[in-house]
Amino acid sequence: MREHKVPAVSVAVIENFEVRWAKAYGLAEVESGTPATKETTFLAGSISKSVNALAVVLAAKDGTLELDRPINELLESWKLPENELTRATPVTIRKLLSHTAGTTVHGFPGYVAGAPLPTVQQILDGQSPANTAAVRVDIAPGSRFRYSGGGTTITQVALADRSDRPYPEVLAARVIEPLGMARSTFEQTLPPERLRQAAVGYGQDGEAIEGKRNRYPEMAAAGLWTTASDLAVFFAELARARAGKSAKIAAEVATEMTSRVDELGDGPGGEAVGLGVFVYERNGAPFFGHGGADAGFRAHAMMSLDGGYGLVLMSNSDNGFLVFEELQRAVLAEYGWPGAEPVHARVALDPDRRAQLFGHYMLGDSEVAIAEQAGKLVVRVPFEPPVELVPIGPDRLIHRDNGAEFRILGAGSLEVIRPPAPKRAVARIPNTEHHPLFELEAGRFENAAAAWSKRIQAQPESASSEEERANDLGYRVMGRDPAKAVELMRLIATVFPDSSNAHDSLGEVYAKIGERALAIAEYEQSLKLLDANPQVPAAEKAVRRSNAEAQIAKLRAEQ
Numbered sequence: 270m271r272e273h274k275v276p277a278v279s280v281a282v283i284e285n286f287e288v289r290w291a292k293a294y295g296l297a298e299v300e301s302g303t304p305a306t307k308e309t310t311f312l313a314g315s316i317s318k319s320v321n322a323l324a325v326v327l328a329a330k331d332g333t334l335e336l337d338r339p340i341n342e343l344l345e346s347w348k349l350p351e352n353e354l355t356r357a358t359p360v361t362i363r364k365l366l367s368h369t370a371g372t373t374v375h376g377f378p379g380y381v382a383g384a385p386l387p388t389v390q391q392i393l394d395g396q397s398p399a400n401t402a403a404v405r406v407d408i409a410p411g412s413r414f415r416y417s418g419g420g421t422t423i424t425q426v427a428l429a430d431r432s433d434r435p436y437p438e439v440l441a442a443r444v445i446e447p448l449g450m451a452r453s454t455f456e457q458t459l460p461p462e463r464l465r466q467a468a469v470g471y472g473q474d475g476e477a478i479e480g481k482r483n484r485y486p487e488m489a490a491a492g493l494w495t496t497a498s499d500l501a502v503f504f505a506e507l508a509r510a511r512a513g514k515s516a517k518i519a520a521e522v523a524t525e526m527t528s529r530v531d532e533l534g535d536g537p538g539g540e541a542v543g544l545g546v547f548v549y550e551r552n553g554a555p556f557f558g559h560g561g562a563d564a565g566f567r568a569h570a571m572m573s574l575d576g577g578y579g580l581v582l583m584s585n586s587d588n589g590f591l592v593f594e595e596l597q598r599a600v601l602a603e604y605g606w607p608g609a610e611p612v613h614a615r616v617a618l619d620p621d622r623r624a625q626l627f628g629h630y631m632l633g634d635s636e637v638a639i640a641e642q643a644g645k646l647v648v649r650v651p652f653e654p655p656v657e658l659v660p661i662g663p664d665r666l667i668h669r670d671n672g673a674e675f676r677i678l679g680a681g682s683l684e685v686i687r688p689p690a691p692k693r694a695v696a697r698i699p700n701t702e703h704h705p706l707f708e709l710e711a712g713r714f715e716n717a718a719a720a721w722s723k724r725i726q727a728q729p730e731s732a733s734s735e736e737e738r739a740n741d742l743g744y745r746v747m748g749r750d751p752a753k754a755v756e757l758m759r760l761i762a763t764v765f766p767d768s769s770n771a772h773d774s775l776g777e778v779y780a781k782i783g784e785r786a787l788a789i790a791e792y793e794q795s796l797k798l799l800d801a802n803p804q805v806p807a808a809e810k811a812v813r814r815s816n817a818e819a820q821i822a823k824l825r826a827e828q
Contacts, residue, residue, distance in 0.1 A: 270295055274475035275586040277305035277468060281501035282600060286509040286577040291498040297468040297585065300477065310452055310467050311583040312482070313493040313500065313568045314561025315376070317455070318421050320503060321489035322366050322545020324443040325424050326522050329362070333431050336363040340370075340423060345430040347390045349423060350405060358410040362427065365420040366544040367530040371408040374401050374419030377491050379483030379564050386457070386486050389426055389436075393419070395812055402812050414542055418490035425489035436488055447517055448506055453495040457484040467494060468585035470565015473748020475586075478565040491563055500581040504558065504572040511575065527557045527574065548574065551601075554608030562590075569593045578606050587748060594671060613667060618646070618660035625680040629698040629707075632685075634738060636704040651706035652746045652753060706739065709760055721764045733804060736765050740774055747778050754778045762791070769798040769805060773817060785824045792817045792824075 270278060277295035281288055293305035313320075328334040334343055339359035341348050349360060354371060364370035378400060380386055387399040395403030404419030429436040437455040445453050452466065459467055469481045485492035509515040510523035527548055529541035540549035548557045554573065561568035567589025572579035580600050582593045601609035623646060626639050637648050642655055648668070649655035657669040664677040674687040675695070683695040705721035725732045739761050747754035758775040765771045776791030796817050799810055 270592060273586070273588040273591040274471070274473070275584055275588050275592055276471050276475075277309065277585045278589070278592060278596070279305060279307065279309060279311065279497040279583040280596065280600075281307075281497035281581045282604075283501050283505045283508075283572065283579040283581075284577065284604070286505050286512070286514065288498055288501045288505060291496075291501065293497075298477075299469070299471070299475075305468060305585075307498055308452060308466055308496060310463065310494045310496055311568060311585055312470070312485070312491075312561075312563040312566040313495050313583070314491055314563040314566060315418070316500060316559045316561040316568050316570055317489060317491050317493035318366075318418075319545045319559045319570070320440065320444055320453075320493055321421060321424065321428075322526055323503075323507070323518070323522070324440050325362060325366060325428055326526055326544060327443050327518075328428060328431065330519065330522060334362060334427060336366075337361050340365065340427065343427045343431060344423070347393055347426050349393075352406060354409050355406050358412075360406060360410050360423075362424055363530065363544065364410050365417075365424050367542050368414050368416050368420065369411055369530060369542070370417065370420045371406045371410045371412065371415070372404055372417040372420035372423070373407055374404050374422075375416055376418045376562075377401055377485060377487045379485045379491070381483060382480030384480075384484075386484060389422060389486060392487060393422060393426070397815055400812060400816060418487060421490040422487045425487070428489075440488075444503075448502055450495065450499040450502055453493060453499045455488040455492050456494070457486060457488065457492060459494065463494070468566075470563070471586045472565060473587045473745065474751075483564045485563065491561075495583075497581045497583045500568070500570055500583070501579075504570050504579055504581065505577075507557075508572050508574070508577060508579070512577070551608040552610065554606070556608065560590075562587075567593070569597075571597065573606070573608075576607065578604065591670075598672070610672060613659070613661040616660050616662060618666075619663065622663075622677065622680075623660075626677065626683075628681055628700070629703050630683065631696045631698060634734070636698065636707075638707065650742075651704070651710040652742060652757060705760075706742075706757075709756060714756065714760065717760055718763045721760070725764065732765070736761060736768060736771065736804075740770065743774060743778070747781060751778060751782045755782060767798055767802070769795045769802040769813070772798065773813065776817070776820065780820065780824060785828050789821055789824050792821045 276299050277293060277297055279293040281291040291307040293307050293309055295305050297303045297305040297309045325334060329336045340361060360370045385398040392399045393404045425436055428439055432439045440455050467482060470478045472478055506515055506518055507523045510518035510520055511527060513520045526544045527546055528543055529548060540547040546557045546559055556571050557574055558571040565587060566585055568583045570581045582596055598610050629636055629638050635650055637650050639648050646658045647655035648658050658666040659669055661667050666675045673685060676684045676686045678684055681697040685693050685695060705717040708717035708720060743754050743757045746757055755778050758778045762771040762775045772791045772795040776788045776795060779788035779791060799814055
């Protein structure tokens, strides 16, 4: 936790369908020294979708909603605009809960404390003061999986409309109170007694986020305040119901939620998608669960599909995921549960074979370097901390953080042989073809810019994806070292001078380091380029314009 600047972690362990123990570590609020306890509440992020899904499926069971009826026949206060795609294949709640409805808007950033909150209808239409684009259908419903918090938000409207009650009241009546989740709420303005128990959210740099806690009127997608214990009760009860042992949830309800939706392919990590949950295997053992990420908060829940064991992890840090995998491995190993990682012993790697590995490789979409550092074999990407590759056999290496295992095929030749990455060859890159970000990391800005521009000219089809990946990297670096992030964002804006998003991101990082004049100039450049920028969907341009104008006004007021 100290290494990754994570103030607090809350853990709940489930065994035999019961919460065996729960404990919190660290501080709910660093500034006041307030300790985290098992009663401390955290934002659950997208685990909210799982709790919402149970309420929706229960409502379908009693006839309030229908999972396979066209959604506009169930909506009253708002309607999803129809087009040729929805007329050919109607959007349904089943598709919305399984991310197969073709709806847009992946996730939501939330609203800083004190900022005006849009109605859910304004959010769905992308109207001010909403800070995300309109939720629309732009791929054929039922054709494939695409994660969409926007789609989940439509189910929030349907449930509230058909129940004729505010959404938090509906969820309290259908799920929270019957399951005894006493410290959970979807309310976004917390009353004083709940506010006292709520953790403060922290960014990657260890600093409290602006306003301490964002609000999420997209409650079904991201707005649940809860404890690790309450979430453990929720997932344990679903598992108990699957086993036919619950007096609170019917077996068919839990089974429907935790079964693969047949009409779609797998999710992004190869997991099957149910209704509000993902179903997957870990070292051959089946689990279901969900992860969550809100501003300043992270959460993860995993529950054995049929074994009655699992755990919930919550944190008040954007870096929470960096400790969660370690905690999952530790708990599974301690209890000896199916799905635990195998135990490996470090071995000495033949020095010649070790030296033959040094170089650059393509690992998925990322270029990585394998090198020697402080006597250890490490893998690294530009601007990210190196991670040790531990030798566990004469031709085997294991990634110290995520457990990915590699087989050495020959000099400079590797193969990924076990999750989390799928099995595949890892291609070595000639020394003359290193990504320019390695040049930038070495402090050679002009060389990096020239090399990257040449690279894009040779492969223009890769421009959009390269910019997007570099921009994501820039935001991760911004949380740790804003000064380094400036150089990275400045390089992106140099190589992609016509990108509105590149200048917007550079403006944000300049603002973070207090360079207000430079930030204003970049935001203004972003606005000049916005209308003509083909990479920005038309529905998002109004939102981006509003956000940039708001940032300019704020910066000018601070000058």
